[in-house]
Amino acid sequence: MHFQVPLATLSHILFGGHHGRFSTQLEKIRWNHVGESSNRNLIYRFRTFCASRDLAAKKCVPCNSKDLQAMTEESATEFLLKVAGWNLVNANGTLKLNRSWKVKSFSKGLELFQLVGNVAETEGHHPDLHLVGWNNITIEIWTHAVGGLTENDFILAAKINGLNLHHLLRKNASA
């Protein structure tokens, strides 16, 4: 069945007649829909940004404090939302964070390690650093003292996310 839509109606729908009122209405509906979903997305991203910034402002606690214990996978999944770009991995029952980058050169990789190392030394909490195939970096973070993840690990990941590494990375840097 073919619907014959008079050209006048079609132009009215597309371009709006009567001073564009219809198209304004259409625009409003479209904007409200797009506006609402993109507003929601914006609010979500803003909340994530704030959560990540709050985490980066925290200080790691000594890993030998007696009440420190590994968090559940459920908690880790919630914390993961605050550290964009990091992955949660389960290595033989040990939960860890990891993230990979491609660097411009071997020496730029060592520069990245130094920047990360400075943060780790300041925090007294240290990542596992891997540089393989001359320009592939993977950083793993976990709390060795408890054999799993604590807030310390997410604080360190958030602080690493706050470093300016762009000049060290290849364009399509996220390996």
Ligand SMILES: C[C@H](O)[C@H](O)[C@H]1CNC2=NC(N)=NC(=O)C2=N1
């Ligand atoms: C006392 C001090 O907190 C410990 O030696 C720290 C050093 N850095 C550390 N880093 C990590 N990732 N896990 C640890 O358990 C750990 N312990």
